[in-house]
Amino acid sequence: MRSVSPRNNRLVVVMLIVTLVAVACVVRLVQFQVLQATEINKISYDRRATTVPITALRGDIVDADGQVLATTVIRYDINAAPDIVKPISRMVDGQLVTLTPDDVATELAPLLKMKPAEIVKKITGTTKYANIKKKVSATIYRKILALDIPWLFYDDVPVRVYPNGAVAGNLVGFLGSDGTPLAGLERTMNECLAGVDGTETYEQGVDGIKIPSSTVTTRAARNGSKVVLTIHNDLQYSAQQVITNYVKSERADWGSAVIVEAKTGKILTAAEYPSVDPNVFFKSKAADRGSRIFQATFEPGSTMKTVAAATALDVGKATPSTQVRAPQTLYLPWGDTISDSHAHPTQKLTLTGVLRDSSNTGIVQIAGKVSAATRYKYLKMFGIGESTAVHFEGESGGIMSPSKQWDKLTNLVTMFGQGLAVTPIQTAYFYQTIANQGTRLPAQLVAGCQASNGKLVAPVLPKPVSVLSPATARSTVDMLEKVVEQGGIGRTAGIDGWRIGGKSGTAQLREGKGYGYLHAISFIGMAPAEDPQYVLAVTIYKPRTVSNSIGATPPFKAIMNQILRTFSVPFSHGKSANIPTEW
Amino acid sequence: MSMTIQNSAARRLTPSQAAAARAQRQPALRLVEATEVFTRKLLGKATLQAAVVLSVGLIGVFLLGLQLSIMIQQGSYQLSGLKAQMTELTTTNQILDEQVRSLGSDQNLANAASHLGMVTNANPVYLRLSDGKVIGHPRPAVASSEVRIGKNVVPNAALVATTTSAALASASKAAEAASQAAKAAATASASAVSKSSSLAAAKAHPSATKVQSPGAKAAKTNVAAKNLVTPQVTLASSGIPVSPTN
Numbered sequence: 001m002r003s004v005s006p007r008n009n010r011l012v013v014v015m016l017i018v019t020l021v022a023v024a025c026v027v028r029l030v031q032f033q034v035l036q037a038t039e040i041n042k043i044s045y046d047r048r049a050t051t052v053p054i055t056a057l058r059g060d061i062v063d064a065d066g067q068v069l070a071t072t073v074i075r076y077d078i079n080a081a082p083d084i085v086k087p088i089s090r091m092v093d094g095q096l097v098t099l100t101p102d103d104v105a106t107e108l109a110p111l112l113k114m115k116p117a118e119i120v121k122k123i124t125g126t127t128k129y130a131n132i133k134k135k136v137s138a139t140i141y142r143k144i145l146a147l148d149i150p151w152l153f154y155d156d157v158p159v160r161v162y163p164n165g166a167v168a169g170n171l172v173g174f175l176g177s178d179g180t181p182l183a184g185l186e187r188t189m190n191e192c193l194a195g196v197d198g199t200e201t202y203e204q205g206v207d208g209i210k211i212p213s214s215t216v217t218t219r220a221a222r223n224g225s226k227v228v229l230t231i232h233n234d235l236q237y238s239a240q241q242v243i244t245n246y247v248k249s250e251r252a253d254w255g256s257a258v259i260v261e262a263k264t265g266k267i268l269t270a271a272e273y274p275s276v277d278p279n280v281f282f283k284s285k286a287a288d289r290g291s292r293i294f295q296a297t298f299e300p301g302s303t304m305k306t307v308a309a310a311t312a313l314d315v316g317k318a319t320p321s322t323q324v325r326a327p328q329t330l331y332l333p334w335g336d337t338i339s340d341s342h343a344h345p346t347q348k349l350t351l352t353g354v355l356r357d358s359s360n361t362g363i364v365q366i367a368g369k370v371s372a373a374t375r376y377k378y379l380k381m382f383g384i385g386e387s388t389a390v391h392f393e394g395e396s397g398g399i400m401s402p403s404k405q406w407d408k409l410t411n412l413v414t415m416f417g418q419g420l421a422v423t424p425i426q427t428a429y430f431y432q433t434i435a436n437q438g439t440r441l442p443a444q445l446v447a448g449c450q451a452s453n454g455k456l457v458a459p460v461l462p463k464p465v466s467v468l469s470p471a472t473a474r475s476t477v478d479m480l481e482k483v484v485e486q487g488g489i490g491r492t493a494g495i496d497g498w499r500i501g502g503k504s505g506t507a508q509l510r511e512g513k514g515y516g517y518l519h520a521i522s523f524i525g526m527a528p529a530e531d532p533q534y535v536l537a538v539t540i541y542k543p544r545t546v547s548n549s550i551g552a553t554p555p556f557k558a559i560m561n562q563i564l565r566t567f568s569v570p571f572s573h574g575k576s577a578n579i580p581t582e583w
Numbered sequence: 584m585s586m587t588i589q590n591s592a593a594r595r596l597t598p599s600q601a602a603a604a605r606a607q608r609q610p611a612l613r614l615v616e617a618t619e620v621f622t623r624k625l626l627g628k629a630t631l632q633a634a635v636v637l638s639v640g641l642i643g644v645f646l647l648g649l650q651l652s653i654m655i656q657q658g659s660y661q662l663s664g665l666k667a668q669m670t671e672l673t674t675t676n677q678i679l680d681e682q683v684r685s686l687g688s689d690q691n692l693a694n695a696a697s698h699l700g701m702v703t704n705a706n707p708v709y710l711r712l713s714d715g716k717v718i719g720h721p722r723p724a725v726a727s728s729e730v731r732i733g734k735n736v737v738p739n740a741a742l743v744a745t746t747t748s749a750a751l752a753s754a755s756k757a758a759e760a761a762s763q764a765a766k767a768a769a770t771a772s773a774s775a776v777s778k779s780s781s782l783a784a785a786k787a788h789p790s791a792t793k794v795q796s797p798g799a800k801a802a803k804t805n806v807a808a809k810n811l812v813t814p815q816v817t818l819a820s821s822g823i824p825v826s827p828t829n
Contacts, residue, residue: 068684073677137743138678163684165739211659237689237737241703244736279740497709497718558705565707571718 048203048211055158056195059224061172061185063233064268064447070162070172070186070278075135077155078112078144082125084151104149108132111140123151135159160186166277167237168229170291171270171392171445174278183281183289185227185446188393192449195224226450230266235259238562239271243538246555247273250543256293257559258428260535262526265432265441265464267390268534269559270425294392297399297421298520298541301507302358304417306476306524307430308367309351311378314438314472317369320479320579321350326362336409338364341506352479353581355503356487364412372411376403379414381467382430382440384422389442389461398422417507428537431524434476435532438468477501478577481529485576489523492553495561499529499572504551509542518542523552527560528572534563682744693735695746699755 032040061070087100099107105119112119112133122130135157136144144152160175173184181187198221203214239257247255259269274288281289312318327346329339340360347357354362367375379385379400387395399421403411410419425443433440441464448456468476480501483490489504502525508515522539526532536559538552563569685691708719 071684073681074674138674138681142674142678161681161741162739163681163741164688165690165741166737167689167739234689240737241693241735248736275737277738277740280738496720561705561707571709571711 045203048214049201050204051199051201054198054200054219054221055156056197056221057158057223058160058179058195059193059226061189061193061227061229063168063229063231063236064266065233066228067233068163069168069229069231069233070160072158073138073161075137075157075159076141077134077157078132078136078141079153079155080123080130080132081151081153082123082127082130085123086151088149090148104147107147108144111143112136160278162278164233164237165279166275167233167240168231168270169276169278169281170272170289170293171229171231172278173393174276174281174289183393184278184291185229186278188391189227189446189449192227193224196222198222223452225452228447228450228456230261230268230444230447231270232259232268232566235562235566236269236271239269239559240273240275242555242558242562243271244273244275246540247543250540250545252543253541254292254296255540255555256424256538257555258293258424258537259559259563260428260432260443260537262432262435262532262535263441265429265436265444266447267425267428267443267445270445272424290394291392292541293424294388294390294395295423296541297396297423298509298539299420299507300417300422300427300522301505301520302360302416303427303430303503303505303522303524304420305355305358305363305367305415306434306480306503307379307382308363308370308375308415309355309479310434310468310472310476311375312351312367312370313475314378314468315370315374318351318366320352320475320577322366323348323350323583324354324362324365325349326354326357326359326365328361330361330364332408332412334408338412348583350580350583352482352579355479356483356490356581358487358489358504358506360416363415367415368412372403372406375414376400376406378467379420381465382433383426383465384420388423388425388429390425390445392425392445395425396423398426417505424537424539427522427524427539428535431526431535431537433465433467434473434480435526435535436473437470438466438473440465440467475577477526477529477532478579480525481576482579482581484525484529486581489551489553492550493523493525493556493560495527495557495564497571498527498564498569499574499576500525500527500560501529501532502526502556504553506551518544521552523556525556525560527564528569529576530572530574533569534560534567536560536563685742685744686746688739688742690735690737690739691742691745695751697734698746698748698751 058072060068060072062068085101087098088104089096089098091097101123102116102120105116105123108114108119109116114133119132122132132152141154145154158179160179162169162172162174171184173186173188174182175186176182181190181193186193198219200216200218202216203211205211239259243255243257246252254272254274256272257269258267258271260266261268270291270293272291272293274284276284276289309318312322313320325346326340326349328344329337331337338360341358344357347353347359347362349357349359349362351362351366353359354366384398384400387397400414401410401420406414406419413419429440429443442461444459444461446459448458450456478501480503481499483504484494484500484502485491487504490502493502493504494500502523505520505522505524507520507522509518509520510516511518520539520541521543522537524535524537526535536556538556538559540552540555702724704724706719706722706724708717708721710717
């Protein structure tokens with residue numbers, strides 16, 4: 001037996017300690033490097049990494065020629081960090097000048113259009129963030145940036161701008177201050193317009209510069225697409241000028257003008273007043289922020305006689321020269337009466353003459369030969385009762401009860417546009433149907449959604465509706481031409497050099513139980529009559545100064561003149577059809 | 584040498600004696616290990632060379648790495664700088680874009696036109712070139728009519744830049760100067776002019792300096808000088824006269 005010497009004993013203890021320490025180290029190493037590795041790496045990465053959002057820009061809204069109606073620009077929020085606000089030094093004329101925060105505030109005040117005291121109040125304190133002013137323009141932002149103030153910080157904010165103001169403002173709509181689409185195409189076309197924000201994540205050093213070897217994770221922002229309208233900006237502007245002036249001068253409630261390209265169904269202009277400037281939409285009354293062209297309904301009145309006459313022609317119950325005796329007042333067997341708006345002795349008119357003189361007593365005798373059910377069917381085909389293919393937000397489809405519910409009087413008054421209600425846009429398409437050889441095309445306001453690669457995705461439109469035979473449509477245009485050629489009101493819509501067909505309407509408006517003294521006056525027409533290309537529907541609601549004798553022809557004529565010039569429509573050739581109006 | 588001595592001695596001795604003698608002398612020889620020689624040689628030369636090569640290489644790689652790192656670092660700063668520059672230029676582009684859109688807006692154009700005293704013509708009249716017929720009834724255009732006034736009535740709150748009256752004044756001055764120059768040139772070459780003064784002026788505008796010797800050009804065409812002040816009717820492609828008052 002060998003006894004353990006004290007020297008050996010010490011060695012064992014030291015060895016044991018060394019071993020233990022080594023084991024402890026290994027354990028810790030495994031713990032850090034293997035077991036908790038991912039977790040620790042993540043904490044470390046998060047400390048170094050910064051994620052910067054990449055704002056996707058909302059797409060523009062442009063007219064048919066690419067004129068910008070709505071676009072997105074960058075504005076800047078000016079913020080301060082009050083806790084680090086201190087005097088700044090600046091070289092002025094080779095001398096180092098120290099500016100106190102008050103001096104800086106005085107310098108900023110005129111740029112921000114604020115009072116120096118206001119700014120001082122905002123930058124004083126111990127907080128890390130204080131907004132001084134929101135959405136400052138790039139020009140001002142630059143000037144502030146040049147002042148080189150270390151305790152100011154800036155945030156990019158996308159802001160919607162409508163460069164042409166109220167031109168097509170009611171159609172385009174607007175966004176709320178937080179960027180939420182609130183109205184119009186901005187809302188209904190949001191899917192096309194909105195982009196998808198992206199992010200960029202990278203590791204940065206203390207100086208804020210990216211660490212070179214670090215990886216950058218980028219999720220690219222996808223900018224919104226462009227919405228291309230069928231609207232013709234310049235025509236829209238000039239129509240709005242005319243409508244604005246006329247509504248104001250006649251002290252009407254509102255007015256509208258719709259221009260439709262007859263053979264494509266495209267809406268070239270949808271002008272109205274009161275209009276909304278989307279830049280400052282909050283300045284308009286809530287009721288004026290939408291589009292009455294699509295949302296307001298009214299009893300159209302005599303413009304519907306054209307529809308009743310066309311129906312009678314199409315079912316073979318009448319021809320343009322069908323004869324009728326039109327008295328001033330028609331006494332109906334059940335006691336009701338129907339009267340013409342103007343006093344006249346009993347006239348011997350043809351159907352064309354009935355339209356020319358806009359005779360209520362005449363139209364009910366001729367169109368009355370068609371059954372209510374058939375007329376109802378035609379009215380439906382003309383588009384009453386359903387919203388147009390535009391599906392503008394809040395669009396009305398008009399109001400019409402089924403023919404079975406019509407009483408004897410309603411059956412008759414629908415022939416001259418009472419007992420049913422339509423929107424201004426619908427009235428335009430009644431005449432588009434007639435202008436386009438009897439085929440009603442779907443109303444189109446949006447030409448398509450155009451992605452950045454230039455590809456235009458057109459909206460899916462319903463099929464055209466064949467309403468009238470081409471022959472009926474042609475005869476109807478011939479009759480409408482006689483209205484402008486010979487009619488008392490119609491003549492005031494004529495334009496030298498072109499053949500124009502159209503029909504006036506002076507609709508009584510319900511006031512309580514009966515009809516009030518104010519009217520909705522309208523004139524809907526097309527040019528050139530030998531081969532209609534453009535349909536124009538003008539409606540003036542409740543004018544206070546004009547009676548039915550003038551109607552809506554002055555604005556109709558002014559806008560039609562503009563259409564003819566804008567599209568360089570060749571002078572008309574040939575003469576109007578030889579149809580008798582009287583016998 | 585020693586071998587020679589040994590051999591001569593051996594000749595004199597008997598073989599057994601020689602063997603004994605050889606046995607006696609043997610311990611003088613020593614065994615040298617091959618590895619020792621090798622090591623000594625290599626340590627002396629090859630190892631040294633290798634070490635030098637290795638360290639030079641290492642230093643080289645280190646320097647290269649350093650250089651690369653510096654370059655990447657610089658690139659990173661350069662990238663950052665260029666990105667800042669791009670932001671700057673994008674901002675400039677945006678500012679200019681906004682100004683252009685504002686100046687080109689319907690409202691600004693209408694206002695500028697009415698500043699110049701222009702009025703919209705509610706009563707266009709056309710001249711059909713094929714038969715010389717005047718279509719429409721000419722009436723003077725007045726500043727306001729029932730449905731049209733020259734003044735803009737469609738609001739626009741987005742006008743950040745507008746055509747100033749100063750700009751308009753200088754533009755009309757330039758046009759006038761150009762017109763005068765054209766007229767002067769036309770009188771000089773009394774026989775012919777190119778086009779109506781208004782067209783020449785329009786061409787010359789905005790820089791009047793462009794009209795240096797319109798007379799030289801004018802001489803080539805055969806339009807009579809008396810037509811100088813007659814407004815020209817230009818034709819649209821469709822053959823329809825574009826109204827001069829449009």
